[in-house]
Amino acid sequence: MKGQAFDTFKLLIAAVIAVTILGILLGILNLVKPPGTEPGNLIGQKLQMAAGAIGSTYVSESKADFSAGTEFAGSSFIDKLGSLGDVYIYCSSNLVTNGYCTNSATQGESVLIDKVFQEKIKVKCCEADKCVVMIGTDTISCTSPGTHLP
Numbered sequence: 171m172k173g174q175a176f177d178t179f180k181l182l183i184a185a186v187i188a189v190t191i192l193g194i195l196l197g198i199l200n201l202v203k204p205p206g207t208e209p210g211n212l213i214g215q216k217l218q219m220a221a222g223a224i225g226s227t228y229v230s231e232s233k234a235d236f237s238a239g240t241e242f243a244g245s246s247f248i249d250k251l252g253s254l255g256d257v258y259i260y261c262s263s264n265l266v267t268n269g270y271c272t273n274s275a276t277q278g279e280s281v282l283i284d285k286v287f288q289e290k291i292k293v294k295c296c297e298a299d300k301c302v303v304m305i306g307t308d309t310i311s312c313t314s315p316g317t318h319l320p
Contacts, residue, residue: 209234209242209291213303216293217250217257224295227310233288236271236305243280244303255299262306265289271305281305 216228244257251257258278261271270287274280295301296312304310 207232207235209236209240209305212291213242213247213259213293214250216291217247217295217301217303218252220293220295220301221251221298224298225312227292227294230291233290234305236283236287236289238283238286240283241280242283242303242305244278247303251295251299251301253299255301257301257303259303260305260308262289262304262308264308265306278302 212230212232212234216230219228220226242259244259247257247259248255259281260278261273261281265271265287266273270283270285270289272282272284274282289306292304292306292310293301294304294310294312302310302312
């Protein structure tokens with residue numbers, strides 16, 4: 171009889187250890203973001219798609235996770251065009267108004283993320299060497315001078 175009680179106790183200890191390990195692993199997995207939600211990856215993917223279809227707008231399927239203190243410069247995505255060119259990047263007006271991000275003083279040069287938020291990304295190449303990235307809901311315009319292209 172004594173041996174059977176000890177086996178039950180060992181089983182209980184094993185179950186507690188297994189649950190603890192599972193809890194630790196789930197905590198680690200929650201910290202890892204899928205590559206599709208990282209803004210830089212999404213911008214790069216959509217730029218490559220848009221560069222092959224001038225005039226078409228590409229919108230990310232999922233929202234990207236933006237972190238406060240991050241800056242995105244259009245110049246850092248030029249290599250995604252497959253040739254030399256210009257990438258202009260903007261935050262939509264509602265994000266700027268509500269203090270989530272700031273557009274650079276130089277039109278389309280970069281955006282600074284001021285608060286943590288999630289938002290979709292839009293990309294449109296207006297010409298083979300000029301593409302616009304919009305974080306948020308604003309429409310991308312290729313024809314309005316000074317709006318989204320210099």
